[in-house]
Structure formats: structure tokens, C-alpha cells
Amino acid sequence: MNAAGRIDTTAGRLARLGFVDGARAERLLDELGPEAVGDVELLAELVAAADPDLALTSLNRLAERDPSVLGAMRQDPGLRRRLIRVFGVSAALGDHVVRHPEHWRTLAGEEAARRPSEAELRAELLFAVGADPESDEPVARDASTETLSALRAAYRGRLLHLAARDVTGEVTIAECTAELSDLAAAALEAGLAIARAELDEYDGVRLAVIGMGKCGARELNYxxxxDVIFVAEPREGVDETKALRTATRLAQGMMRACSASTPEGSLWEVDAALRPEGKAGPLVRTLASHLTYYRRWAKTWEFQALLKARPVAGDLALGEEYVAAVNELVWQASARENFVEDVQAMRRRVEAHVRADQADRQIKLGPGGLRDIEFAVQLLQLVHGRTDPLLRRRATLSALNALSRGGYVGRDDAKALAEAYTFLRQVEHLLQLHRLRRTHVVPTDVMDLRRLGRGLGMTADPVGEFTTRWKRHAMEARRLHEKLFYRPLLQAVARLPADEARLSTSAAVARLEALGYADPEGALRHIAALTSGVSRRAAIQRTLLPVMLGWFADAPDPDAGLLGFRQVSDRLGATPWYLRLLRDQTAVAERMARLLGTSKYVTGLLLHAPEGVAMLGSDAELEVRPMEALQAEAASIAQRYEPDAEATVTAVRALRRRELFRLSVANLIGRIDVEQVGQGLSELNDVTIQAALDAAIAAVMAERGGGEPPTRIAVIAMGRLGGYECSYGSDADVMFVHEPLPGAEEREATDVAHAVANELRRLLALPTPDPPLIIDPDLRPEGRQGPLVRTLASYAAYYERWSSPWEAQALLRARFSAGDAGLGRRFIELIDPLRYPADGISMEAVREIRRLKARMEAERLPRGADPTLHIKLGRGGLSDVEWVAQLLQLRHAHRVPELRTTRTLEALRAATAAGLLAPKDEEILADAWRFASQVRDAIMLVRGRAGDSVPVDVRERARVARALGYPPDGSEDFLDDYRRATRRARLVVERVFYDT
Known part of the structure; x- marks a missing residue:
């Protein structure tokens, strides 16, 4: 069946409704039975889920265990909605319900929407471990694995009940976090009951468990x-030493009961590191011992932590005594010397420990994350709460509301912070629910981002809308954090270079604003960090910064440039050559400032390999390295790390990162054009694939006992890789072909080839700080449904029997990339008659290609995209030009050998030389293709992530225009030029492609 025929299948309709794998969704729906297939309400709920494929998969697994769930869902729309919505968000809770199918029933009926009380949660978890909820000091039946597993199963059952109400919007974020905290407190109580079961005597001591952090504030995440602190008191007549020893055993037992691994997993770690003296101090202290420590030795951060303290388990009366006593100290802490500076320094230390490769995706600790909001709120609370008791709140949103009402924070600022905090907490919950893992890092995978966006109710463009909202909230949170947390910025102003130091804070801010800094207060902080102290580093930077501030201001994004400079300097500031380079070659500093202020992509590469700064000192260092040199270096790396495949490929990817930096810098400063960029990136990808293939073969054969592989393997480049036209964000489109050696068994050879292909993909996808190289094999025969690897004979049989015009068109880009060169050559010889057919393709095939192009224009352009601004699929864009060149090749390459090329511009030039295309038409098409390719590359360089449309946002478009060489006010000229070039190209396309 041809491509047009496949569109109207049930699988195609399901794919259009939101399923990623329509064919699989069709099969799973069929497996649910005829009633499910026709259940419109069921399908509507699945389509509304964050991840319809995941929801359907979990529902099928549950139905296999308990078929009655399908009938119950038809009778109870609330059950259907809750179950499918939670399945669409959480694979882990789906697994839990499959293990415990009776738990789905908690989502049915009126009780499903009711919020349980703190007492009910406590009683339920105590009952699960065989303890008496009515007892003052309940004891579990034992401390066996069975008891621990029962606690975990009951806990996750309640987690399921809450998550279902959460993802359906039946609880607010504050209600959700409060219930999570109550559930954790109940689990701690049950864990304490288990700990008592391990002791013969435990009644000689009173033990209180104090919740700290988010648990104490009743704002816990999933x-x-x-975090806890333990406080104990001996009962009357009991020796204190003995009582503390018993209390310590109880505390340790409780911690084990919660964190131990069982067949049902673990709950979470109980962290007592916030106690006096941290991990070096005793686990349990008396109340008097706690108070003595806090009065004599406590640090500022400890009082900040105690702001959240709340009794959560054990002897609650003793816990209340503890909280009342420490509160007197907490609310006087701001009177301590250097209190504000200490809190500010703590935030900086936290931020400094965030992994650089995750900083811009860290919603907890990174800039604009939850910690920014929490630290700002807590500092204001501690400073003003000394005299205003209304500010003494544990929870962030409650405290922020009190600060706003009291006039300490403006209403608009408080509202913006509350909205950012709520959004970030919702994102945090969705991230953690997926696998029930502790994470605060926004993923980069499109499917993960899609699930996040849809989980937040974004349906039109979930990835784009989510990313936009997240960045907007993070930017606003960071801005307000700087405004509130570092107010006033007197210390930063004092550390400015001499000519700025005489200015008041407001004057310094005004100066930076005039230079074009969007966040002048943040800029002051960076300047202070760079220039403080008496070190040589500080002295050189005090000399350079006044000039560099101007260079940053000349760049498209001065704030990003200054931040990047600070980050790179933090990495390399103590390195002698870096200091000398900055001091002796100011041209390097200028080039660095312009690059950091232009390209997030370059900044990211430099942060992971800051030694790349050395390349900026010489134009010769920025010359694109020949492929032979790269191959030799990759071979040397492989020899050095052999036989460790992962280490080999990690090192090769580091080589690729360095060369990406070289290419991107050369591109931005105008030393190479877009064709050279495409060639350089493609050759670099070839070298990387070859090294990964060699490592994969060695790893697979080692697993099989050693020896030589029973088959030859070749990687065939397709798409942009095949055309030597890769962009910075391009995947590597490839096909895998193998040929069994003489005497080898074909099945064994095929198994080895499949294992090698999968290992190659795995190695190149390993999480590292380096930009990934995604291997995309979807252009193979039958696409994702077809085998990943075929023999040469299998390709021949398929193409002889099944190939269609669009496959011949795709093969126009095919070339050998890596592996066995002889096999690659034979594959190319096999496909040449197909892509360069004798006498050209038929007119029916021409009409079919034109129909496919028209359908692609109508259906593949993203919803809401401006067709005049979409770089790839828009009018006169890359696809338009490429299809013109490819149709000319299919029709005439049999008699014009020069058309037998995988490169678009080369094909256009050959067509013009052969009289098949007017020189003026070739010029217009080539200009549009180059311009669109340059814009696509510039978007990636500026934003640090790929994009297929000319930015609509004015500021972002201006930055892209600047990267392309337009003046600061040239954004509209750039837009006009792009539209003009593509409009002219479209006229040629309509005449040459559709009318001839």
C-alpha cells in the first residue's frame, strides 16, 4: 500500500487523535474487546490523557488482571476519568495497580473524591503493619519483609488515590502537598511502630519526630x-543515657522501615542531617541539649531550616514543646551579625553545586527555580517576622500571602511569585509521578515534554506552550528573586570597578539599563563575583570588565553574555594560561564576549569544555579540520579506551563536542558558509558513527565470547546526513545493511547485526554533557514497522517488489557513511537503478510525487504555524527547493550523470548546466535554500535548541537577525528579506515542480 493509502487507516486516525503509535493503539483497543472498541467515552478519555499510549498500555495490563474494571469504568465516568488520567501520567502507578488490582476500586464511587483526614491516613498505615491505631505507642506485628511490603503497598494505594484527584484537578496544589505531608507523617508513625516491634523495651523514653523542610511545612512533593529531627526525653525514673540509647535504636529502626528495599520497593530516605552538628552529631538529643546547641553554636542556615519545624510522629506533645522552644530562637535570628549576608551566601552555594549541564533545566535549584522563590520568602519572613508575628508561617504560599498583605512584597510581585511557584510545583509533581523517582530536571526528550505539556492541560502545542510558560515563569521568578533577595545591592555596588563604585545603587542600575542589560541588578551581582578579592584573577577581570561590559552590550543578549563569562571564568579563573590569554590578547576577550552574548549553543559547549577558549586566540584554530584528521583522532581514542565501548564512545563524543564548538564559532564569525557548515557537521557525524559502530561490534562480539562478527555491516546515510547538509540540531537519518560472511548462518548473522545496530544507538544516546547524536532509522523500508537491519539481498527483494516513488526519492540522499566500504558500495550499486531509473520515472510517478508534496504541505505543517515563516515546510522553504531538485534527478539523472549527487545545491547546478533549469531559477532557489539553512542554524546557535520557524517573538527574532549579521535594528529587514527570498522561490517551485 502506498503512503497515501496508509493515511486513512484506523491507526492513522488514532495517530491524529494523539496516539504516538497508532498501529499499536489499534491493536491494544482490539484486545480490550468489542465493547471497548466502540466506547466513545473511553476513547475520549484516552485522548485527553497526558500520554494516551501509556494510559492505554496500563489499562490493557490491568484489564488482563481484572477484566471487571472495564465494566466498572463504563458505569462510573469518574472512575474512568481518574484511572485513565493517572495512567497517562504515571507509569509507576500503572505498575502498582497491575500488581494490586484491587486498588483501582479506591477511585470509584463517592469516596474517590473525598480527602482523607490526617487521622485516617495514620490509622490506615498503622493497620497495614498490624499496629493498633488507638494506642498511644502502637506496635507493629513484626519487622519482617512482609510487614515492610504491606506498608509500601498501602502507602502507594493512598498515593494512587491522591494522584488521581491531583491530575483531574480535584485538589489544589496546596491541598495536594498537605496530604502528601500527612501521608508521609503516617508512614513515619507506622515506621516507628515497626521499630518498636524490634525492641524488647521501649517505654522508658518519649521520642518525638520533628518534620523539617517540605514535610514540616506540609508542602511535600511526591x-x-x-527531613526529620529526633528529640527525646527519659520517662520519670529512667536513666537519661539508657533512654537516649533506646530512642536512638527506635529512630534508626524507623528510618530503616521507611528506606529499606523490599519486593514493593522503598518509600523514601529519612534524612536526619539537619540535626545539630549534622551527620557528625548524635541522632537523638534531649530538648535541653538541642536548645544548648542552638543558643551557642548554631549557624544561620540552621535557624532558616527550623522555620519549617513541625511535630509529625511519635510523642506529639514533646514535639510541640520542642517547636515552641526553638521558635523563640528562630524569630530572633535575624538580629545576628551578617545574618542577611549568610542567607544570601547559602543560596549562592546551593546554586553553585547545580550541575552545569542541568542548570537551565533544574526547576528546584537552578536559576528561577523553586529555591529562588523559597529563599526569597524565607529571608523576608525571618527579617520582618521578628516584629510581625503574622509572617510566622511554615508553608511558602501562605507566607508569601502574609508578606503581600503586610506590604513587604508588592501585590503584583507576590502574585507572580505564587503563580511561578504553583506552576513549578505542578511540573515537579508530573516529573516525579511518571516513574515515582526523585527528579527536578526538565527532560529534553520531545515525548517527555509532550507528556508534561498535556498533563498541564496544553493540547494545541504542548511542547511549545509548556516550554514558553516554564521559561516565562522561571525568568520572572529569577527577576523577583534578585529584586527581593538582594535588596539593597550595596555590597555588589561597592565591588564594582573604580569608575562605577562611586555610583549609588540606582545610578549603577541605570547605567547598566542604558547599556541594554535587561536584568541590571543581576549584572551587578555577576560583576561583584568576578571582581571581588585581591587575587590576580580579580585584578585582571577588574581591568577587563569595564570594556567587556560594552562588548556584551554590543551583543544580542548582554545578560546572557555576562552570565556565561562568569560561569566560564569560574571554571578557568585559576588556570594560568586563561589569565594570560585574557590579559595579553584582548581580541580573545572581545570575541568571547560577542560569542557568549550571541549564542546559548556556544556557551553551553564552552561550559562543558571551557578549554575551548584557547581556540579563540587564533583564526587557524578555527579552520574546519579535514575528515582524515578526525578519523585518525577517533581511531587513537578507540585504541586508548579499548575494550571499554562506553568509555570509547564517551571520549569520541567529547571530540565531537570540541569540533562542534570549532564549527559554530567559525560559523558565527563568518569564516565558513552554510555549505561548509553542513559538510563539516556531516563528516563529523560520519566519524562519530564509525567510531560508535566499531565499539558496538567489539562489545557485541565480546558478549558472545569473542571472535570476528559473522557478517559485514554498513551504515547508509540518508536525509540531511546523506546530503552533507546537517544542521546543528539534525538527527542522523540512516539505514543499516548487512551481508553474512561465506559459511555463516544467516539467522546468527542477522542477530549479530541487530545487536550491533541497537548497541550503536545506545552508545550514542548515553547521558553525557555532550550534545547527543540521535540515530534515526525510520527511513528504512516499512519505516518503524520494518526490521532495523536487512541483508543486501533483502533490500534487493523489497525494492524489486514493493518500492514506491517516494522511497526512490528518499534514496536520492543515500550514501555510504560507516562500516564495511565494499558492502556500502554494493548497496549504492543496488539502489542506483531505482533512484536513477532508465528513461526516468513515469508521468504517473511524477503525479504521485506532486500529490505527496501537496499533501505534505496541507497536513504536516504544524497547527498554527505561519506558512511563510516555517523554514522546512513553509512556502519557498527547504522542502520546496529540495523537492524541485529531487524531481529533476528522478526524471533526468539517467541521462545526466552530473545529477547523480546527494547534495541539493549541486543537483540544482547540474540541472542548470544541462539546460533543465533556467540560471535565474537556479539562483533564486539556491539563495532561498541557503538563507533558510542559515536561519535554521542561527536559531539553534542563538537559542541552544532547534526550531523550524522564524521566531515570532520580537526579541528572539532580533537575536537571530544579529547572529546572521544584521544591525541591532535590522530585525524587520531580516524578516522582509526572508519573506522576499522564499516568496520568489515559491514562484519558481510552482512553475518548475507543479507545471512541467
Missing amino acids: ISDV
């Missing part, structure tokens, strides 16, 4: 360490 998966987090639970």
Missing part, C-alpha cells in the same frame, strides 16, 4: 527525602 518523591522526596523526608
